[in-house]
Each structure stands twice: as structure tokens, then as C-alpha cells.
Amino acid sequence: MKRGLLIVLSGPSGVGKGTVCAELRHKQSDLIYSVSATTRSPRQGETDGINYFFKTKEQFQEMIAKDALLEFAEYVGNYYGTPRDFVERTLASGKDIILEIEVQGALKVKEKFPQGVFIFLVPPSLDELKQRITGRGTENADIIDHRMNVAVEEMNLIHYYDYAVVNDQIDAACHRIHCIIEAEHCRKERFIEQLEEVKEASEKA
Ligand SMILES: Nc1nc2c(ncn2[C@@H]2O[C@H](COP(=O)(O)OP(=O)(O)O)[C@@H](O)[C@H]2O)c(=O)[nH]1
Numbered sequence: 028m029k030r031g032l033l034i035v036l037s038g039p040s041g042v043g044k045g046t047v048c049a050e051l052r053h054k055q056s057d058l059i060y061s062v063s064a065t066t067r068s069p070r071q072g073e074t075d076g077i078n079y080f081f082k083t084k085e086q087f088q089e090m091i092a093k094d095a096l097l098e099f100a101e102y103v104g105n106y107y108g109t110p111r112d113f114v115e116r117t118l119a120s121g122k123d124i125i126l127e128i129e130v131q132g133a134l135k136v137k138e139k140f141p142q143g144v145f146i147f148l149v150p151p152s153l154d155e156l157k158q159r160i161t162g163r164g165t166e167n168a169d170i171i172d173h174r175m176n177v178a179v180e181e182m183n184l185i186h187y188y189d190y191a192v193v194n195d196q197i198d199a200a201c202h203r204i205h206c207i208i209e210a211e212h213c214r215k216e217r218f219i220e221q222l223e224e225v226k227e228a229s230e231k232a
């Protein structure tokens with residue numbers, strides 16, 4: 028059976044990853060979202076198990092010790108990590124999964140899944156980025172400044188990604204990502220892999 032695609036979406040805080048991801052899942056209902064674990068406190072409106080698995084530092088460290096995370100990283104004072112089992116089970120079942128994670132974690136995933144699709148969401152400008160993160164109203168001024176500094180560092184790592192998608196308009200950005208996913212489904216390597224499996228099975232029979 029064809030395995031699902033592992034899609035990684037990164038981009039600076041406030042660029043619109045969450046908004047774009049929600050819209051993509053709305054349009055492509057079979058796209059599975061990987062819910063991360065984090066030690067960050069829930070924002071208003073966030074639900075445990077839906078937006079994140081909210082953990083204490085001790086619980087998070089236990090997940091690391093049990094090797095339950097595919098990757099994890101520290102970002103602006105908190106830990107974030109991707110539960111491993113769910114990703115592996117989803118891919119094995121042939122479904123596509125999207126990981127909305129920051130750059131250090133994305134690079135670790137790339138080592139383990141070089142065949143993944145790595146997409147970086149870019150703001151139309153740094154001024155617009157600051158306006159979006161400020162307008163969301165979820166972080167205080169110090170954290171916003173810290174996240175803006177990290178944003179510039181993150182954008183320097185864009186060359187590790189396969190695609191750069193500008194989030195100027197939500198619909199346009201989603202359309203671009205949807206086209207990328209469709210194109211990745213048509214990669215010849217995926218069909219060659221399948222052919223090999225069929226050949227092996229017929230040789231065994
Ligand atoms: N490495 C890693 N990063 C994550 C994970 N989950 C979320 N992140 C990233 O952590 C950063 C901070 O996330 P969050 O506090 O929700 O802020 P937001 O991006 O402004 O909504 C973002 O870049 C997320 O993409 C994860 O499981 N692993």
C-alpha cells in the first residue's frame with residue numbers, strides 16, 4: 028500500500044500557520060493533523076488534545092525518556108514535540124499527515140524522513156508579521172519582541188525547505204499548498220516504490 032505523505036509546515040510566529048492549516052484541513056478532510064505536546068500554557072479558546080497536549084515540564088521529560096517523541100525543540104522558553112506513534116500509524120495507513128512545527132524540529136524530522144515535504148510559510152513583510160502577531164492579542168510585548176527576533180533567525184533557514192509559500196491571502200496560500208500536495212502525490216518515486224513492492228510480492232508467490 029502507498030504510504031501517506033509527511034508534510035511539514037513551518038514559519039515564524041504569527042505568519043498564519045494555524046489559520047492556513049485549519050483552512051487546508053477544512054478543504055481536504057482526509058488530511059490528518061499531528062497534535063503536538065507542549066509545556067506552553069493554553070491560550071484562550073485552546074483545548075487539550077485538539078490544539079495541543081498540554082503537559083508539565085515533568086510530563087514532557089517523561090515523554091522524551093520513553094522515546095515517545097519523533098522530535099522536540101525548545102522555543103521561546105517552552106518545549107514542543109511531535110508524538111511519534113500517531114505519525115507512524117497515520118503514514119502506514121496511507122493517509123497524509125501535516126506537522127505544524129518550528130525549524131529546529133523540522134530539521135530533525137528531515138533527517139528521519141528525507142522523503143517528507145517541507146514547506147515554509149512566509150509573511151508578505153516583517154511589518155505585516157508584527158501586525159498579525161500583535162493583532163492576535165495572545166502574547167505580551169516582551170514575548171512578541173522575542174518571537175520577532177526568532178522569526179528573522181528562522182527565515183535564514185528557509186533553504187532547508189522544499190517550498191516557500193507566501194501567506195498574503197489565506198485562500199491563495201491554501202491553494203498553493205494544495206497544489207504542492209497534489210504534485211507530491213504524483214512523484215514518480217512513489218509509483219516506483221509501489222511497483223517494487225508488487226514485483227517482490229509476485230516473486231514470493
Ligand atoms: N519542534 C516543534 N515545534 C512545534 C511543535 N508544535 C508547535 N511547534 C512550533 O512552536 C512554535 C510556537 O508555537 P505556538 O506557541 O503555538 O505559537 P504560534 O506559532 O505563534 O501559534 C511554532 O513555530 C509552532 O509551529 C512541535 O511538536 N515540535
Ligand SMILES: Nc1ncnc2c1ncn2[C@@H]1O[C@H](COP(=O)(O)OP(=O)(O)O)[C@@H](O)[C@H]1O
Pocket residue numbers: 038039040041042043044045046047159160162163194195196197
Ligand atoms: N493571509 C492572512 N492575512 C491576514 N491575516 C492573517 C492571514 N493569515 C493569518 N492571519 C491572522 O494573523 C494572526 C496570526 O495567525 P496564526 O494562524 O495564529 O499564526 P501562527 O499559527 O503562524 O502563529 C491571526 O490573527 C490570523 O487571523
